[in-house]
Ligand code: NAD
């Protein structure tokens with residue numbers, strides 16, 4: 001089992017990143033360095049409960065900035081990098097593909113270069129570059145079948161293409177330069193603190209305010225949903241014992257059509273807010289489909305289950321209920337995030353070093 005003294009986590013102010021940071025700060029003795037640009041998706045309000053912890057440091061910066069990353073590696077000497085920083089929303093990638101190339105491709109290669117150079121004299125057994133990726137790199141499934149680690153890459157959106165490209169570079173740095181790497185590809189995550197542009201928090205926010213619920217196309221696209229803390233536990237298992245050079249698929253065996261999920265959210269929120277049964281479903285509005293919309297994603301996670309003993313713990317009903325409760329208890333967070341005021345506050349508080 002590997003142990004680490006210093007963990008550099010990129011993108012730790014984002015949705016998944018803040019759960020990763022909180023887990024490692026609270027459960028590990030290692031020093032945790034959170035490196036994040038604080039784009040619209042990065043919100044340090046997600047981390048207020050750990051921001052004063054002795055083993056936690058935040059650095060504001062962009063992963064395309066090689067000089068700053070070299071300084072960070074020299075100052076903190078990380079033995080594990082967990083690389084989450086990315087542009088992550090498919091709809092935005094359709095609007096602005098180049099932003100996705102800059103961060104997801106160029107930023108990742110920049111980070112790989114800095115790790116390679118900074119670790120050149122280190123024992124490779126004592127270092128690990130862990131790249132976090134998505135199941136979307138495998139493309140779109142028909143009605144049956146699952147993505148395995150051997151499924152050919154077939155990305156179809158600018159987002160998934162940029163993530164696929166970054167995955168290839170990570171593996172290339174292992175094969176060409178001997179960089180100790182591991183990659184995981186996970187299905188759709190949900191849970192507290194997710195920016196309300198993604199399906200589940202957007203629907204919760206709109207149901208709460210009785211606004212229209214935009215369902216793309218026929219609503220029958222299928223995603224495999226995983227509660228975010230189950231993803232964090234999978235990452236911990238991979239960081240500790242995943243085989244170097246390998247890829248692990250992570251998923252919840254939890255496939256649902258979007259419309260089923262939206263119905264579930266409507267009914268659960270009606271119940272929690274004492275609204276008339278069925279009233280929120282009336283807000284559903286079928287809208288023009290997303291261009292190139294992938295039909296179905298589903299993950300075979302038998303490799304991580306067999307090798308590392310990881311299994312998801314949170315079932316969808318419980319996970320959705322916990323997620324809804326969090327958003328209904330944190331309406332100020334939602335209001336600050338949707339109005340944009342959170343950004344002014346934290347962007348001004350931290351200078352790029
Ligand atoms: P997110 O959009 O919520 O957060 C991304 C974070 O990265 C933000 O804090 C942002 O400020 C930071 N960031 C963006 N560009 C940066 C840059 N150039 N330099 C430094 N920091 C930068 O994303 P998320 O949903 O938390 O996803 C995290 C990672 O997990 C991504 O790599 C994503 O591809 C992957 N992933 C996400 C899901 C999902 O369902 N959300 C599923 C599988 C894999």
Ligand code: TYD
Nearest residue numbers: 090188197198199200202214215216221258
């Ligand atoms: P999303 O949360 O953007 O994740 P991804 O596209 O990376 O899987 O979308 C999940 C599914 O929900 C996807 O099939 C698109 C659909 N969707 C809607 O129908 N309406 C919406 O407003 C959003 C944001 C997504």
